Amino acid sequence: MREAQRCVECKDPPPCEEACPLHNRIRDWLVLAADGKFLQAAAISRLTSNMPEICGRICPQDRLCESECIIGVKNKPVAIGAVERFINEYAFEKLGRIPGPKRAWRTGKRVAVVGAGPAGLACAEELVKRGYGVTVFEAMPHAGGLLVYGIPGFKLEKWVVERRVEYLKRLGVEFRCSTRLGPELTLDDLFNQGYEAVFIGIGAQKPKNPKIPGMDLHGVHIALPFLVRNNLGPDRLPAGQWSRDDLDGKLVTVFGGGDTAMDCLRTSVRLGAARVVCVYRRDEENMPGSRQEVKRTKEEGVEFFLYTAPVKFLGDEAGWLSKVECIRMELGEPDASGRRSPIPVDGSNFEIETDFAILAFGFDGNPVHDAGGKLKVRKDGCYETDENKMTSWPGVFAGGDAVRGPDLLVTALKDGRDAAGAIDRYLSPRSEAVTCQEGSLRSYA
Ligand SMILES: Cc1cc2nc3c(=O)[nH]c(=O)nc-3n(C[C@H](O)[C@H](O)[C@H](O)COP(=O)(O)OP(=O)(O)OC[C@H]3O[C@@H](n4cnc5c(N)ncnc54)[C@H](O)[C@@H]3O)c2cc1C
Secondary structure: OOOHHHOOOOOOOOHHHHHOOOOOOHHHHHHHHHOOOHHHHHHHHHHHOOOHHHHHHHOOOOOOHHHHOHHHHOOOOOOHHHHHHHHHHHHHHHHOOOOOOOOOOOOOOEEEEEOOOHHHHHHHHHHHHOOOEEEEEOOOOOOOHHHOOOOOOOOOOHHHHHHHHHHHHHHOOEEEOOOOOOOOOOHHHHHHOOOOEEEEOOOOOEEOOOOOOOOOOEOEEEHHHHHHHHHOOHHHOOOOOOOOOOOOOOEEEEEOOOHHHHHHHHHHHHOOOOEEEEEOOOOHHHOOOOHHHHHHHHHOOOEEEOOEEEEEEEEOOOOEEEEEEEEEEEEEEEOOOOOEEEEEOOOOOEEEEOOEEEEOOOEEOOOOOOOOOOOOEOOOOOEOOOOOOEOOOOOEEEOOHHHHOOOOHHHHHHHHHHHHHHHHHHHOOOOOOOOOHHHHHHOOO
């Protein structure tokens, strides 16, 4: 309550709300929370977000809502994420579960959602609320996307994601896990099975790997599989895919400066590595991830080599990694992303002793097999969509990382919600779609 009371209730539009991709009604929930009205505050937070308790935990608030908080000009900004998490956990505890919305008139139409990450789950929720029958097809054994198969449990506990999935099942969303859209199950098959529209939310999980000599040495690893095998138990993985890396006493170097790199660094610390080093080619200011995550990583004892890039991996006779040759960088003119591009400094090469290297250079899209070539895909493997989130195949929509490339939970949720609205307009052009919003508010009245 004391933290929420720090909000000075900025006039419309509150800058924190403008900075949130979902335009969450932050000021309203802070005012209610400041008054101890936690259930009402939580209900308001659920109106615009499908996973407020998860956004409260992992959104980079320091780059979004909290970065615009007016209090932050002279003091610490209001801890918006922490309040969001608290009011929603309070509501879970008091009510026992997330209150369901009022059922909408059933349209009798079915929609397939491919990919059970946040984009797919938000789209599925918004569609069932509008009266559609929704089936989610997911390649992995469990729903959640990168929230389960990527982000480590020390940042986001898996039961929090499972609780969301249980809620969606209660709403009537059907899940077909361990089912991959591809040559065996195509988009045509889905339409032939009676689905009238499809939403593709398959993320962007293909690792970007620049060719660096020595990458084939034992001891050079790719970030996402490393995170998955070391943060999940066998119960959540396809049969036979579970193992753990023994990092006890090892010298670990992680290449990259985004959230994935920070998660690899912090996982390595937890696995008992003797020394954990982050190598990043720009400065801290230009790191793509959350500042908060960099701060936590430093607090855990990780060393940072900034303005540094790998040149080659060096190994012993048996083919095991022993060192990485690196080169110092300086920043030149801004590139297409607006960030200053790093330029190698001649003759500045040096070596870092390493016996376990993890490459976290980012991701490209990995589009589904589409024999007819009917889906337009960009060079980075992500889908092209129009302003209604529809792809070049009428009735097939897409969003989240599958369209944007690697981005954030909150933008994936936004895309899923927007696509659900667009699918509704596409399938029921004259329908007055009933949304849940009034329903969930009424259940608190
Ligand atoms: C290590 C890591 C840490 C991150 N940390 C943060 C953070 O702290 N805060 C933040 O906001 N964001 C973070 N992100 C980014 C965030 O997780 C993603 O932006 C978000 O999950 C994207 O959601 P999505 O639904 O588009 O895709 P995803 O979450 O990638 O989900 C896609 C789903 O589609 C499934 N799929 C793929 N292909 C097929 C197919 N052919 N058939 C069926 N299913 C398929 C996948 O198995 C997956 O379940 C992080 C990302 C990573 C990798």
